[in-house]
Amino acid sequence: MKVFKFGGASIKNGKAIKNMAAIVKQFASEPLLIVVSAMGKTTNALEQLIDKAQKNLDYKSSLDEIKSYHTEIIQQLEIVDQSFLEKIETQFKGIEIAATHAGDYDQVYDQVVSQGEILSSMIVSAFLNKSGLPCEWLDARNYIHTNETYREGKVDWVKTKQSIETLNKTLNQKIIITQGFIGGTSNHTTTTLGREGSDYSAAIFATCLPAKSVTIWKDVPGVMSADPKRISNAIVFEELPYQEASEMTYYGASVIHPKTIKPLANANIPLLVKNFDDPSLPGTIIHDCKVDNLPPLIVFKENQCLISCKVTDFSFTNEQQLSSIFAALSETNTRINVMQNSAISFSFCVDFRDSKILKLVSMLSEEFEVYYNTGLTLITVKNYDAKTFIEYRSKPNVILEQSSRSTLQVLVRS
Ligand code: ASP
Ligand code: MG
Numbered sequence: 001m002k003v004f005k006f007g008g009a010s011i012k013n014g015k016a017i018k019n020m021a022a023i024v025k026q027f028a029s030e031p032l033l034i035v036v037s038a039m040g041k042t043t044n045a046l047e048q049l050i051d052k053a054q055k056n057l058d059y060k061s062s063l064d065e066i067k068s069y070h071t072e073i074i075q076q077l078e079i080v081d082q083s084f085l086e087k088i089e090t091q092f093k094g095i096e097i098a099a100t101h102a103g104d105y106d107q108v109y110d111q112v113v114s115q116g117e118i119l120s121s122m123i124v125s126a127f128l129n130k131s132g133l134p135c136e137w138l139d140a141r142n143y144i145h146t147n148e149t150y151r152e153g154k155v156d157w158v159k160t161k162q163s164i165e166t167l168n169k170t171l172n173q174k175i176i177i178t179q180g181f182i183g184g185t186s187n188h189t190t191t192t193l194g195r196e197g198s199d200y201s202a203a204i205f206a207t208c209l210p211a212k213s214v215t216i217w218k219d220v221p222g223v224m225s226a227d228p229k230r231i232s233n234a235i236v237f238e239e240l241p242y243q244e245a246s247e248m249t250y251y252g253a254s255v256i257h258p259k260t261i262k263p264l265a266n267a268n269i270p271l272l273v274k275n276f277d278d279p280s281l282p283g284t285i286i287h288d289c290k291v292d293n294l295p296p297l298i299v300f301k302e303n304q305c306l307i308s309c310k311v312t313d314f315s316f317t318n319e320q321q322l323s324s325i326f327a328a329l330s331e332t333n334t335r336i337n338v339m340q341n342s343a344i345s346f347s348f349c350v351d352f353r354d355s356k357i358l359k360l361v362s363m364l365s366e367e368f369e370v371y372y373n374t375g376l377t378l379i380t381v382k383n384y385d386a387k388t389f390i391e392y393r394s395k396p397n398v399i400l401e402q403s404s405r406s407t408l409q410v411l412v413r414s
Contacts, residue, residue: 001031001171003214005180005202010217010276011120012040014076020124021131023217023279024175028133031171033205035140035180036124037198038116039073042066043181046095046113053099054108063099067092070119077127084126091119106150107189110182114141114190117179117198125177135175141184143167144204146191152333153183153191155204164208171209178205199257203271207263214269216256217276222284223248223255226298235295237284244294245271245286251380252301252337261286297382298392301337304376305352306400306411307361309368310345317346321367328363332356337378338402338409347400349378349411373399373413381408 004024011017024034038046045066052059074088098111117140125137143163146153170176180198183191193200199216206214223245226234242265249258255273264271265288274283309325311317325346329336334356339348350357352374364370376399381388389408393401397413 001033001168001209001211002027003033003035003202003206003209003211005035005198005214005216006037006124006276007198007216007218008037008040008042009219011036011124014073016276017073017077017124017127019276020217021128021133023276024128024133025131026279028175031175033167033171033176033178033209033211034124034135035178035198035202035205036117036120037180038113039070039120039123042069042116042120043113043195045069046116047109049095050099050109050112053096054105059099063092063096066095070123074123077123077130079123079126079130081126084122088119088122091115091122104150110150110153110190110192114179114182114192117181121177121179128175128177133175134173135177136170138167138176138178140179140182140201141188141190143178144183144193144201146183146185146193148185148187148189148191151192152194153185155183155193157208160204161208164205168209194257194259196254196257197259199260203260203263203269206269207267210267211269213272214264215272215274217274217279218255219276220255220273221275221278221281222273223253223286225295227300230300231298234298237291237294238282239285239287239289239291240294241289241291242286244291244297247382248297248299251299251382252378253297253299256286294383296384296388298388299380299382301351301378301380302414303352303374304337304349304378304411305357305372305374306347306349306376307357307364307370307372308345308347309364309370312369316343317341322346324367325364328360332360332363334360338400338411340400340402349376349400375414377412377414379410379412382406384408 049059049062095115128135145156145159180201202214222236224234224236228234242261246261249256270287272285275281334350336348361370381392392410395412398410400411402409
C-alpha cells in the first residue's frame with residue numbers, strides 16, 4: 001500500500017480537485033491512504049478569523065469568505081447530496097462557536113484551524129465517491145494521538161501505531177481519505193502538529209502501516225537545488241539521500257516539512273516528490289542512497305531576526321552567561337538558525353515571531369544589553385563550490401557570515 005499527500009495548492013479549486021481525482025484513478029489499482037491539507041490558503045484565513053473572534057472584533061466577513069470559498073468549490077464539483085450539504089453547514093456553525101469560545105488561545109486555535117482539513121477531506125471524499133472511486137473518510141484525530149501541546153502536538157508513537165495498524169483491513173477494500181496536520185488528545189480535544197505539518201502526518205501514517213512509499217504531490221517538478229522563482233537555473237534532483245533532504249529542510253527549504261524525513265528514514269520508506277500538473281515527470285525520490293558531487297543547494301530563509309547580547313561590565317562572555325542565554329531560548333521554545341560569539345557579545349539568528357521575540361528579548365535584557373535587527377534573510381549554500389562561495393559572500397548588506405567545509409551561511413538585510 002502507498003500513502004499520498006495532497007497539499008493546499010493541489011486542491012485549491014474544483015479544477016484542481018478533478019485533476020487530483022485523475023491522479024488517484026491512475027494509481028488506485030493498489031491500496032491507498034490519502035492525506036489532504038486544507039484547501040488553498042484556508043489555514044491562513046482561519047488564523048485571521050480566530051484572531052478577530054478572540055479579540056472581539058467583527059469576524060463575520062472572514063467567516064463568510066471561508067464559507068463561500070468552500071461552497072463555490074462544492075458547486076464546481078457538482079456535489080448536490082443533501083445530507084452532505086447539511087453536514088458542511090453544521091461544520092461552519094461549529095467553526096463559529098469554536099472561534100468565539102473563551103479559553104486558552106492555542107487550544108482554541110487548534111479546534112478552529114483543524115476545521116480546514118476536516119472540510120477539505122469531507123469534500124474530496126464526497127467527490128471521489130461520486131467519481132466512482134470508493135473511499136472512506138477517516139478522522140485522523142482518532143488515529144494520530146498526541147499530548148496536549150496545542151499548535152505543536154507531540155505524537156505518542158506507541159498508541160498511534162496501535163490505532164493506525166488496524167487500518168490495513170479497510171485499505172484492502174477502499175481508499176482512505178484523511179486529514180494532514182491534525183491529531184487528538186486522550187481528552188478528545190484536537191491538536192495540530194505545527195504549520196505545514198501535513199507532510200509529517202503522511203509520514204506518520206506510512207510508518208505505522210507500514211507503507212511501501214509516500215508520495216507528496218506538489219506544484220514543482222520535484223526537489224530542486226534552489227527556489228526556481230529566485231534562481232532560474234535551479235535543477236531537479238533525481239534522487240537524494242535521506243540525510244541530505246533532512247538537512248535541506250533544517251536550513252529552511254520549504255518543499256518538505258522538517259519532521260517528515262526522520263520517521264521515514266528510520267523505517268526505510270522512500271519519499272517521492274512529484275508534480276501534480278504532470279504526473280508523468282519522474283520527480284525526486286528520497287531514499288537510502290549515495291549521490292556523489294551534489295551541486296550547490298541554495299536555501300533562502302526570510303523573516304529572520306538577529307539578536308545580540310552584550311555583556312555590560314567589561315568582562316568577557318563566559319559559560320555561565322551563555323548558559324542563561326540558552327535557558328531563555330529553551331524556555332521560549334526558540335530555535336537558533338545560526339550563532340556567533342565575540343569577546344563581549346553573543347549573537348544569534350532566529351525566526352522572527354513577534355510575541356515570542358519580545359518575551360525573549362525582555363528575559364535577556366535582565367542580564368545583557370540586547371540589540372536586535374529584523375527583516376533579515378538567511379541564505380544557506382550547502383555543498384558550495386568556488387563560484388557560489390564568492391558570489392554569496394559578496395552579496396550586498398551581509399551582516400553576518402559563517403562557513404564550514406560544506407556549508408556557507410550569510411545573513412543579509414532584505
Ligand atoms: N493546512 C496546514 C497549513 O497550511 C497544514 C499543511 O498545509 O500542511 O499549515
Ligand atoms: Mg497548507
